[in-house]
Amino acid sequence: MIEENTVKICDVGICKEVDIISGIDTGTHLYNAPEVFRSELYDFKADIYSFGIMLWEIWFGRRAFADVNLSDKHDFFRLVDDGHRPKDVEDFKKPPRFWKELMEECWDGDPEKRPTAKKYEQKITELSYEWSG
Secondary structure, three states: OOOOOOOOOOOOOOOOOOHOOOOOOOHHHHOHHHHHHOOOOOOOOHHHHHHHHHHHHHHOOOOOOOOOOOHHHHHHHHHOOOOOOOOOOOOOOOOHHHHHHHHHHHHOOOOHOOHHHHHHHHHHHHHHHHHOO
């Protein structure tokens, strides 16, 4: 039985068991963290990056990077490596400060600056209390 108002993320194309992460370029490039497309060794923080991109999509209800030509993945990777991230959509309500901060922390180009899953779970819990009360 699925709880009402529950979201479950199954896979964004780069999820792997921590002991088999290899640094191999895999997954949906739209959600790949910079360290993944640079073929560096990566860990769970690459999934946190993907989550940040999904937070943007959840808020705006659109595919991230729709304003970017995705036909050449190397051009796309250069943009992302240079810090390009999805922008607020004109004429849409802006996300609350905490949502925007969490999104931006998650998609930071430096994996060490991204929050842990525990930290973002705590922030999401705080947000849910803030919005419900």
